[in-house]
Amino acid sequence: MPAKSKAQQKAAGAALSAKRGGQKVSDLQGASQSMYKSMNEKQLDDLASTKRKGKPDHATKSG
Numbered sequence: 001m002p003a004k005s006k007a008q009q010k011a012a013g014a015a016l017s018a019k020r021g022g023q024k025v026s027d028l029q030g031a032s033q034s035m036y037k038s039m040n041e042k043q044l045d046d047l048a049s050t051k052r053k054g055k056p057d058h059a060t061k062s063g
Contacts, residue, residue, distance in 0.1 A: 001043070001046055001047065002046070002047070002050040003047045003048075003050040003055065004055070004056075004059040005055055005056050005057060005058050005059040006052055006055050006056070006057050006058075007031075007057060007058050007059070008031070008047065008059060009047060009048060009050050009052065009055070011030070011031040011032040011035055012032070012035055012039075012044050012047035012048040013044075013048040014028060014032040015028060015032045015033070015035040015036040015039070015044050016041065016044040016045060016048050018032075018036050019036060019041050019044060020041070035047075
């Protein structure tokens with residue numbers, strides 16, 4: 001599942017870093033903390049490895 005925005009990719013990268021022990025879990029906030037709790041390492045890797053070119057800074061909410 002590719003990231004829909006640069007912000008989502010960045011949050012997934014932070015959560016992935018915490019999963020792998022490179023960052024403290026207590027340092028995570030917001031979306032990255034939620035992703036850490038609800039996703040496995042493979043899912044986070046898929047989101048974090050998405051190409052950034054052409055992605056918006058933030059995804060728009062669809063109604």
